[in-house]
Amino acid sequence: MANAPQAGGGTGTVPPPHSARSDEYDAFGPWIDEVRTADQIPRLYRDYLVDFAAARTILKIPRDIERRKANPGMDLYDNLVILTAEELTILTRAEAAYTAVTLALGDIVAMRTSVNLLAGRLDLHSRSAGPVVVRFNSSSRERIDALVDQIRDRAWRGERSAGCAQGGDPGWRGERPGRGCDRAADPDRTEAALAPLAESDLVLVNQTRRDLQADPAARVVAAQARRNISVKAGARAKFMSWLRPLRLTALAVVESGEQVIIRSRASGIAQRRMADYSLAETFIFAPAATGVTADPLVTYHDVTRVSITFASSAITFETVSGCGVQRALAERLGPRRA
Structure with missing residues (x-):
């Protein structure tokens, strides 16, 4: 388990010609989708080993681009977010490759979500590094809110809940x-x-x-x-x-x-x-x-x-x-x- 952001990345896969169709392109829109199977992972991130058995939530966050300006040759997702019981991993598109940051849930000290019309932003602060920023379309804000709640439940409420169960007052x-x-x-x-x-x-x-x-x-x-x-x-x-x-x-x-x-x-x-x-x-x-x-x-x-x-x-x-x-x-x- 990583206790601080870890630099990493991959090269993704070679995109098909612009004229080719793809399931990724056909399903693309401004909304955040939950990933449940390996074939739903955007092709840019498919060389990253995802443990579906350990994952609590996997979200793919689309690029801020109009549908009419997208084409099947593009990498259409800016982020893949993977939450497990102990870690949060964020893969971020960087041209034809991506970077990876892993935060231990116990290291997350603050989170901020903000929306202004359709522009959404999530800032994650950890003990050992500056904020990690994820931008999203606010039409899917409920998925980001649910992710934040899961992190709060796991990382911040666990000890407090245990204290309550024992009759204690934290x-x-x-x-x-x-x-x-x-x-x-x-x-x-x-x-x-x-x-x-x-x-x-x-x-x-x-x-x-x-x-x-x-x-x-x-x-x-x-x-x-x-x-x-x-x-x-x-x-x-x-x-x-x-x-x-x-x-x-x-x-x-x-x-x-x-x-x-x-x-x-x-x-x-x-x-x-x-x-x-x-x-x-x-x-x-x-x-x-x-x-x-x-x-x-x-x-x-x-x-x-x-x-x-x-x-x-x-x-x-x-x-x-x-x-x-x-x-x-x-x-x-x-x-x-x-």
Whole structure:
């Protein structure tokens, strides 16, 4: 089992002439398909040894190309993703070859999914390397969500579930006793925490409510409503701000066992006059975080960039300076207390 990303690759197979038909070409579309048999593996990756008996899930992720621009001579899949009980392997197309990265599930410390219209992205952070990025068409987002849930169940919830079965309370870093696995969220406190988002970002509120219903141990600990922002100085910057006014986007912070979940928009700062249809979910295994830093942005008034750091990478969010979101993240993901 690999404990860190491993470089690897293959040459694939020689593509047929453009005029030839193929099952791969006939089945090609923007959707993510599950691979169940060897003949369903895209030809580029067929020299990679796949253990179907050990695999929990195998997904093939298509290229971002219109069907009318594809032809049977192309390698039509950007990624082959293989999940087993212990590892996640991602094969990535690189011209006529591919690269391979294998992550031990126990090394995955954070995951982020984001969609903006049809553009989807999955970022995987591990203890020993920077993020591995997989791009996908959001029409098949449910398959990526299911993959993320499987990783969370296997890598992050196992010890917590064992503690619950024994009547234990895993708590947070051994602190704050009384937060048991079966503790249900207080509906009144949840609604109070989500109140700042209720009018402007109802889609975030509804998504958070659905997740709280599915996970009785989860609760909202902080939220930030969207807010108009202004630049600090400079005639040109102020003119651009007048021409294209900006806003800080909304987010909600949820805790569940040893996980922190941040629901937000794809970008922390967006144009005020444009509708924002994006959604992002960031899942963090709290014991793996090494710290939280807050750096005020020199360009904008009262905006701070919060960085959640891990051994080999970081995830950032833009927040209102000194807000409850900053405090909640620092408390739950900051350095261990003695």
